Amino acid sequence: MDDLTREFLIESQEGLDRMERCLTDLEERPQDRELLSDIFRSVHTIKGTTGFLGFKRLEKLAHTGENLLGLLRDGKLVATPPIITGLLELLDGLRAILSIVEETGGEGDGEDAALIEQLKVLQELPGEAEMAKPTVMAAELARQSSEVLPTVPEATVAPAPAMPSVPAVVPTAPAAPLAASPASETAEVQKPRAGATAASDSTLRVDVALLNRMMNLVGELVLTRNQILQATAQHENLTLLSRRLDMVTADLRESVMKARMQPVSNVFSKFPRIIRDLSQMLHRRVRLLMEGQETELDKSLLEAIKDPLTHAVRNSMDHGIEPPEVRQAAGKDPEGTLKLRAYQESSHVIIEVSDDGAGIAVEKVQKKAIERGLITAERAAQLSERELLQLIFLPGFSTAEAVTNVSGRGVGMDVVRTNVEKIGGKVELDSKPGKGTTLRLRIPLTLAIVPALIVKSHGQSFALPQGALSELVHVPPERYEQDIEWMEGAPLYRLRGNLLPLVFLERMLLSGDGDKPGRDRDNFIAVLEVDGRRFGLVVDGLADPEEIVVKPLSSVLKSIGLYTGATVLGSGDLALILDPSSIAMRAGVQMSLQEEHGEMEQNSEMNAMRGAEYLVVEAAARKAAVALSDVLRIERIPLSRVEYIGYRPVLNFEGQLLPVEDAGGILREAAERTDVEEQQVTVVVCRDGNRHVGLAVHAVLDVASGSQLMEAGTERTADGVTLLKEHVTSVVNLSGVEALPVSAGYSTAGFAEDVQ
Amino acid sequence: MRALIVDDSRFVRDFLRGLLEERGIECEEAADGQAGMHRVHEGAPFDLALVDWNMPVMDGFQMLQKLRTEGHPEMKVMMVTTEAENEFITRALDAGADEYLMKPFDGEALGEKLAMLGLVEA
Numbered sequence: 001m002d003d004l005t006r007e008f009l010i011e012s013q014e015g016l017d018r019m020e021r022c023l024t025d026l027e028e029r030p031q032d033r034e035l036l037s038d039i040f041r042s043v044h045t046i047k048g049t050t051g052f053l054g055f056k057r058l059e060k061l062a063h064t065g066e067n068l069l070g071l072l073r074d075g076k077l078v079a080t081p082p083i084i085t086g087l088l089e090l091l092d093g094l095r096a097i098l099s100i101v102e103e104t105g106g107e108g109d110g111e112d113a114a115l116i117e118q119l120k121v122l123q124e125l126p127g128e129a130e131m132a133k134p135t136v137m138a139a140e141l142a143r144q145s146s147e148v149l150p151t152v153p154e155a156t157v158a159p160a161p162a163m164p165s166v167p168a169v170v171p172t173a174p175a176a177p178l179a180a181s182p183a184s185e186t187a188e189v190q191k192p193r194a195g196a197t198a199a200s201d202s203t204l205r206v207d208v209a210l211l212n213r214m215m216n217l218v219g220e221l222v223l224t225r226n227q228i229l230q231a232t233a234q235h236e237n238l239t240l241l242s243r244r245l246d247m248v249t250a251d252l253r254e255s256v257m258k259a260r261m262q263p264v265s266n267v268f269s270k271f272p273r274i275i276r277d278l279s280q281m282l283h284r285r286v287r288l289l290m291e292g293q294e295t296e297l298d299k300s301l302l303e304a305i306k307d308p309l310t311h312a313v314r315n316s317m318d319h320g321i322e323p324p325e326v327r328q329a330a331g332k333d334p335e336g337t338l339k340l341r342a343y344q345e346s347s348h349v350i351i352e353v354s355d356d357g358a359g360i361a362v363e364k365v366q367k368k369a370i371e372r373g374l375i376t377a378e379r380a381a382q383l384s385e386r387e388l389l390q391l392i393f394l395p396g397f398s399t400a401e402a403v404t405n406v407s408g409r410g411v412g413m414d415v416v417r418t419n420v421e422k423i424g425g426k427v428e429l430d431s432k433p434g435k436g437t438t439l440r441l442r443i444p445l446t447l448a449i450v451p452a453l454i455v456k457s458h459g460q461s462f463a464l465p466q467g468a469l470s471e472l473v474h475v476p477p478e479r480y481e482q483d484i485e486w487m488e489g490a491p492l493y494r495l496r497g498n499l500l501p502l503v504f505l506e507r508m509l510l511s512g513d514g515d516k517p518g519r520d521r522d523n524f525i526a527v528l529e530v531d532g533r534r535f536g537l538v539v540d541g542l543a544d545p546e547e548i549v550v551k552p553l554s555s556v557l558k559s560i561g562l563y564t565g566a567t568v569l570g571s572g573d574l575a576l577i578l579d580p581s582s583i584a585m586r587a588g589v590q591m592s593l594q595e596e597h598g599e600m601e602q603n604s605e606m607n608a609m610r611g612a613e614y615l616v617v618e619a620a621a622r623k624a625a626v627a628l629s630d631v632l633r634i635e636r637i638p639l640s641r642v643e644y645i646g647y648r649p650v651l652n653f654e655g656q657l658l659p660v661e662d663a664g665g666i667l668r669e670a671a672e673r674t675d676v677e678e679q680q681v682t683v684v685v686c687r688d689g690n691r692h693v694g695l696a697v698h699a700v701l702d703v704a705s706g707s708q709l710m711e712a713g714t715e716r717t718a719d720g721v722t723l724l725k726e727h728v729t730s731v732v733n734l735s736g737v738e739a740l741p742v743s744a745g746y747s748t749a750g751f752a753e754d755v756q
Numbered sequence: 757m758r759a760l761i762v763d764d765s766r767f768v769r770d771f772l773r774g775l776l777e778e779r780g781i782e783c784e785e786a787a788d789g790q791a792g793m794h795r796v797h798e799g800a801p802f803d804l805a806l807v808d809w810n811m812p813v814m815d816g817f818q819m820l821q822k823l824r825t826e827g828h829p830e831m832k833v834m835m836v837t838t839e840a841e842n843e844f845i846t847r848a849l850d851a852g853a854d855e856y857l858m859k860p861f862d863g864e865a866l867g868e869k870l871a872m873l874g875l876v877e878a
Contacts, residue, residue, distance in 0.1 A: 004774075008767045041764070041810055048838045049767045051860030 008049055009102055015042035016091055016098075017269060023087055024272030030079040039087070040069040046094065057107040058097050064119045065090045071123060086122045088273070089115060208299065211260055218249075218256050219549035222449060225249045226546060226570035254655075257298070257446050264342045264351065265293035267306050271313055271340060278317045285324050285335040286317065292342035297349050298446045304423045305351065305443060308416040312353040312439045313338065315412065320357030320437050330434070332356070348425075349445060354438035360431040362388045369397060389429055393417045421530070421581060424450060424467050452548045452577065454569060455526060456541030457505040461575040463548050463567055464526055464537070468580040472542065473525040480519055493525060493536055496613075500527065502536045503587040505578075508562065530580040537583065546570060550577060562586065614704055614731070617684060617697040619664030625704075625731045626695065630686045634700055639670050639679040651694045653685055660694040661737045667696055688734035695732065757781045757875065758800060762792035762819065763808035763836065768859070772806060772836075775863045779876060789814030793822055796831075804832045804875060806857070809844065817848060824852035832873045 019042040022035045029035060047062035065087070071077040079087075093115050100108040225245050232238040268290050275288050297305075321327075321336035328334045341352040362385050369375045369391045380388070391397060395414040417427045420441050428440040444450065444467065452463040453472075473495065475483050484502065485492045491502040502525065504517050518540055525536035548567040557563060557576070564579040614625035615634075635653075642649050642660060649660040649667055660667070660683060670681050683694045759781050761772045766787075773783045784799070786792035788811045796802065805823070807816040814822075820833055835848045835856040845856050855869050870876045 004767065004771060007770055011765060011767050038812070041812065044810055044838070045765050048859045049765055051838075052767070052771060 005053060005101070005105070008053060009098060011049070012046050012094070012098055015045055016095055018042055019091055020088075020273055021269050023084060023091065024276055026079055027081070027084055027276065030084075033073065033075070036069070036073040036079070040066070040073045043069055043090075043094075055097075055101065055107050057110070057112065058094065058101075061090070061093055061097070061112050061116060064116045065094075068119050068123050077123070083122050086119055090119060206259060211256070214256050215260065218253050219449065221249050222253060222547060222549055223568045227568075227572055230570040253449065258296075260299050260446070261296035262299050262302055263293060264295050264297055264302065264349070265290075267302055267309060268293050268340055268342070270306075270310070274310065274313060275317065275338065278314065282317060283323055284317060284321050286321055287335050287337050289337060289339045290341075291339065295342040295344055295349055297443060301423055301443055301446070304419060305425075305441060308419045308441065309340075309351065309353065311412070311416050312441075313340075316353055316355040316357065316437065316439075320355040320359075322358050326358075344445075349443045351441040351443065352438055353441075354436060356436040359433040359435055359437055360389060360392070360429075361433060365389065365391055369394070372397065389431060392429065393427070424465060426467070449547055449549050451545060452567075453526070453545045454543035454575065455505070455524070455537075455539040455578075456543060457509065457539050461543065461569060461571075461573055462505070462539075463546070463569075463575045463577040464528075464580070465564075465577065466545065468528045468530045469526055470529050470534075471527045473527065473536070475523040475525060477520055477522060480523065484523075486516070491538075495527065495536075500525075500534065500536045501587075502538050503583060504538045506540075508583060508587065528580045528584070530584055533584045535584055535587075537578075537580070544570075548575075548577065615684065615700060616702040616704055617695070618699045618701055619666060619695075619697045621698075622664070623701065626684060626686060626734075627731065628703060630688065630734060631684060632687055632692065633685045635683050635685060636680055637683055639667065639681055642667060642681070649696075651683060651685075653692060653694065656692060658685065658692045658694050659737055660696055662696040664696065664698060666698060686734055688737065693734055693737040695737075757803045759783050759804040759806060760786065760792060760795055760802045761806050762786045762789060762811070762816065763806075764788055764811040765808070768808065768836070772866075775866050778863070779867075779870070788812055789816060789819030789822070792819050796823065796828070801828075802831050804834065804870075804873070806834050806836050809835060809837045817844065817851070820848060820851050820853055832875065834869060834873070 019039050022039045022042075026032065026035050026039070043062050043065045047059055047066050050056075050059040050062060068077070068083070068086070068090075072079055072083070077083070093112060097107055097110070097112075100106070100110070225242075228238075228242050228245060232242040271290070272288055275286055278284070279286050316338055321338065322330070322332075324334035327336060337356045339352070339354045341350075341354070343350055365388050366380050366383075369388075370377050370380055374391065374394050374397060375383075383391075392413045393416075397412065397414065413427075413429075416439075420427050420443070424444045426442040428442065429437070430440070431437040451466045453466055453469060455462050455464050473493070475493075483493060485494065491504065493500045493502055506517055518538065521540055524539050524542050526539065527534065527536050546569060548569070550565040551567055553563060553565055553576075557566070561582050562579055563576045565577045567575055567577055569575050613628040615628050615631050616623060616625050618624075637651070642651055644650065645657075649662055650657045651660050662668075666681055670679050673679050682697050682700065684697055684700065685692055685694050757780070759776050761769050761776075761783055762785075763769050763772070764787050769785045769787075773785065776783050781804075784795055784802075786795050789807070790813045792805070792807065793814070796805075807819055809816040816835060820835065823831070823833060832854040833852065835845070835853045836859060837845065837856055838859045848856065855873055857866060857869050867876065
């Protein structure tokens with residue numbers, strides 16, 4: 001296929017995607033001339049370009065569509081539901097031919113006579129005969145418009161008795177769209193352009209294969225850098241050079257990755273149509289809200305979440321949102337709301353599908369799971385509501401009363417979860433009976449390079465993706481006997497009062513070291529969360545965290561099932577990447593109690609009042625506490641990583657600039673040290689609402705639990721005080737850390753006096 | 757010689773550029789009338805503008821009117837249309853267009869029109 005034909009295909013497909021978006025908008029605003037012009041232009045361009053390539057079949061179909069759209073655009077015809085349906089069929093028809101062109105280079109021998117006839121019939125519908133429909137729609141339009149859109153075509157007032165409530169003072173109302181007045185052309189200009197994007201001159205089309213190759217090369221570069229960084233640790237004169245290589249690699253990596261990024265709107269744009277079709281099929285009335293469409297995600301990840309997301313949306317339509325009568329009877333708006341929301345949270349993109357439907361009936365879930373033999377009745381009785389909800393993700397589970405052709409074929413949520421976890425993501429489910437359900441997909445920004453912790457077992461290195469890792473616990477040999485408990489041969493650890501099942505990596509990999517492996521050595525428990533399970537993986541050594549480049553495994557190793565890939569470490573050694581989910585499955589880890597975790601998320605405020613955990617830090621000889629739930633990471637960093645905006649120290653943390661609070665003068669102190677090696681500072685990275693802040697501290701002392709006494713907070717900088725190990729310690733007020741950018745001045749907040 | 761191609765279709769822009777560059781004509785592109793006007797104001801003057809009719813933001817007719825209000829007598833304007841827009845051709849010629857070209861066209865048709873404008877030898 002020559003370049004021009006390929007260009008034609010890409011452009012036509014983009015045009016049709018835009019047309020699809022516009023058509024769904026058109027249902028709500030059938031008189032929107034801007035939309036109609038946009039749709040017209042999409043089809044017009046296809047017709048105009050097919051002529052160059054001699055695609056007669058496409059030209060004929062597009063031509064018929066163009067005629068119909070011309071009448072609509074000029075206001076000679078109103079976009080009634082049958083017409084919109086006809087246009088959607090035109091869209092499908094054009095797409096079908098385009099895909100034949102893509103595959104074969106020719107248009108195929110298909111017949112479009114029926115569709116062309118249908119489109120011609122639609123053109124001939126007398127305007128008056130369709131007046132009954134627009135009345136209903138206009139009333140609907142008026143209802144919506146009076147809430148949100150002040151631009152209501154005045155001409156629709158005539159046939160619609162419900163219209164007088166619409167404010168007639170609106171200055172931009174296009175005059176008489178039914179009579180095609182040129183005056184409306186000027187009115188149009190001020191309206192927001194709906195869904196249309198002009199081909200931007202500043203973008204460049206790049207072959208995905210080339211981009212993938214670039215990504216691979218960048219991966220190699222990252223690996224080489226890692227090795228050089230380690231090698232130069234011994235040769236001081238190379239340090240500067242390697243630091244520069246480090247920076248260049250990081251920048252290059254970021255730019256290549258950005259080139260692979262695409263807005264989630266590419267996937268979201270499919271949903272208006274899907275929801276329209278499902279609403280008709282299932283007799284639901286649904287309003288779709290989409291937020292954060294500009295959020296960007298790696299192209300391959302975007303592809304990977306398309307199906308899970310579609311499934312989630314179908315589920316919401318089928319099982320979530322009730323039929324209008326049921327909603328009305330329950331005192332709800334008969335029109336349900338389905339919301340798609342995307343946003344970035346540090347190195348993840350969160351995509352939420354939420355509905356205001358019936359929610360998930362936990363009793364039903366429980367009953368079904370027992371019926372299907374997924375769980376025993378005794379075990380089910382012990383589960384909390386949150387755990388019962390998780391049962392939905394088990395293979396073979398379906399809550400559908402009857403198997404419909406929309407969802408509920410028994411390949412439901414388990415597939416959603418498997419697919420999302422395959423790309424290193426996580427799925428979370430929240431549901432309130434009668435109020436609705438929210439499904440949250442947590443997707444890493446990119447696949448190819450992931451942060452991982454390097455762990456050791458019997459001298460071998462393994463990479464453990466940090467996504468699943470929640471904390472690390474050190475068990476020195478002298479505490480082995482009392483800390484690790486054995487119940488019927490299964491090791492357990494008591495983590496803050498909760499039992500954590502343990503898996504010894506060596507037991508998993510070797511034939512097994514008899515009972516009680518690793519008795520006389522240091523053990524490290526990596527606490528992992530995956531598939532709603534929580535367990536500890538026991539290893540005998542920890543190395544640095546590293547950014548690893550994931551390389552695919554040969555099929556021989558893949559069939560073992562415990563590894564997701566392999567990587568080359570900075571040391572030059574090879575390491576296999578562990579797959580926490582298969583390890584949990586292989587070891588037969590039961591769903592572990594998540595109460596502690598669940599409640600921490602749900603009632604973090606309540607927890608702040610009652611017993612909560614604090615990180616105790618020291619700065620300038622004062623002790624202070626930070627709520628542990630706010631702490632994201634503790635980093636030991638070279639001073640050179642701290643930059644300044646004006647007087648404000650800032651830290652580049654996972655691509656975000658975060659303000660660093662330096663109440664103890666720690667940065668200044670470090671800067672005065674002559675030895676570059678000693679210019680290191682400890683920064684506690686914390687979450688404060690939507691932003692992150694860093695606290696420079698002298699030392700991290702302890703983790704302790706205590707109850708915060710809000711009233712006792714005397715300092716404006718302190719959130720309150722807490723009683724930790726019988727000492728009163730002040731709690732750092734994170735929101736007191738000044739935001740960036742700052743015009744002038746230095747810190748105002750800080751560590752309050754230790755009032756102990 | 758320098759030509760400005762104004763069309764919202766990348767396909768048409770590529771196609772035109774190919775034909776014009778074959779004749780040694782240097783090309784610049786814009787995706788709508790407004791972007792086209794920017795090009796006119798920014799760089800070296802153009803000898804020819806090939807302007808599509810139906811475009812977002814600012815259509816070809818609006819761009820033509822703007823161009824001729826500003827003058828640019830040295831720049832020939834060729835409107836590129838489809839049959840659907842043919843009825844507007846007289847309007848465009850009245851508004852100061854020098855020539856028009858109907859889609860779809862080939863190198864020969866374009867060559868004829870360029871010759872009519874005296875930009876290439878017939």
